[in-house]
Amino acid sequence: MAGCLPVWHHDAMNALLHFHTMLPDSETPPEWIHLLPAGVFRGADGRGPYRLENPDALIRHSMEIEHGKILLDENHITDHAAKHGGSAPAMAWIVELQSRADGIWGRADWTKAGDDVWEKKSYRGLSPAFATNTDGVVTRIARASLTNLPNLTLTHLHTQSENAGMNPDDIARLLGLPQGSTESDIRAALGRAGSALTLHSQVTELTGLPASTSTDALVTGLRAKQETVSTHAQQQIDGLKKQLGEVRERASQAWLETAGKRKVISEDLGKELLTLHSQNPDTAEMIVNGLVDVPKNVTMHSRGASKIQPTAGSGGVASDLSSAMDDALGLTEKK
Incomplete structure (x- = not known):
């Protein structure tokens, strides 16, 4: 896509890539913005595949590198300023990252300049910049930029109380929660679901089964192993x-x-x-x-x-x- 080539970071290990996604059409800038999708993803221009693995570790590393504040500028001006000099004001600071069912979200603390740009509706998209290793696994979220060249397809939160473009009741139902569950209940259930996925991965590794093994097949395998152990013990x-x-x-x-x-x-x-x-x-x-x-x-x-x-x-x-x-x-x- 013209004008949307990756910008390479001066790092011997990781290349910093810029992708773009649409922003919500609202009167005020969103508090939460979707930075990376879950699982395996590609850009609309075919770049990738890239994988989001171990979101919690990614969040800790990214916030630690950026000292707890990830820059949101416009049109990757920070990268250009680093090469050619010039001003690179922040439109917002991403002060918190969260792992959700559909990927990584960031809570944006918008600056006055960012509020003014949003009010003028100057941009329609967001471009997260991230680094990957040689296997395509995302290792760091470096910054993000306002842009008019969207490339990634992501969902958005207009406000903190909305849930990834889905009806909260639908999310609750998928999580096995009763209709009318609160946001706190849904977030807690999502946390448990993430823990369950981690446990599933650890158990399949311990039992020597493929990571794609279904829960039913995993339980059957564990029972068979238990019976073998019980017979030997007897x-x-x-x-x-x-x-x-x-x-x-x-x-x-x-x-x-x-x-x-x-x-x-x-x-x-x-x-x-x-x-x-x-x-x-x-x-x-x-x-x-x-x-x-x-x-x-x-x-x-x-x-x-x-x-x-x-x-x-x-x-x-x-x-x-x-x-x-x-x-x-x-x-x-x-x-």
Whole structure:
């Protein structure tokens, strides 16, 4: 478009581009002006594509670089004055930037010169100047100018209470709010929507899913991942339970072998005590303590927590044990 070539900023990293958009037809200058559209955009002359990413970071960086006041002049006179000298008065100062559903908006504090120009209806458009990196991502909003060569198609706010050229009730409905919601309610809902988009982006990155994944597909993916994690966790729990059971079984076996050396424990009773000890050691110990002691002149040990046999030096096989115990207890019938 003739007379609307980008002006290059003396910055080794970023090129400063000027685009243009129509201004509202009103008696007084608008408090809020639309500076950049959301998402991916091009100029009417085909330049681009450019992308608006991380609006909050862009706002912080732009306001920090410009010390909290972004210049609004006329016809990019500031750039010409920087090259050739001359006056470059401000028509307004953009003292606040906001991220909204349709892009970046700026609150303009108009000067007397700006009010006079607006009253004369000297300009019909606005040209925001911004810098991008090599990938086309907008990195800074540098300034804006009044112009008669509009290039970007943007919406506008005539006053602070109007909402991006849309009926507030329509915006509320799209956000799931009841009809008649206040501007504060709508702004809060827009903030939550922005947070939700950020969360969606972070979750898709963590799960390895594409950023374009729908919410339903993302929830399905998270559930599948949760089920996989739960199955693995249950397998670990089952393995630990099995190990614990084996430890308890070995402990009960060792206890029964020790008890069989001091108390007379039958094979059947030994099996019952083994099971009981794994569940209630105190009760098993109490039962064993009530059993008959092994005679002092008989040495005994248990094998496998079930059989009670004499040692190799105790005088014979299991059948001799009964006789030895009878003799020790005085139960042998004398001939």
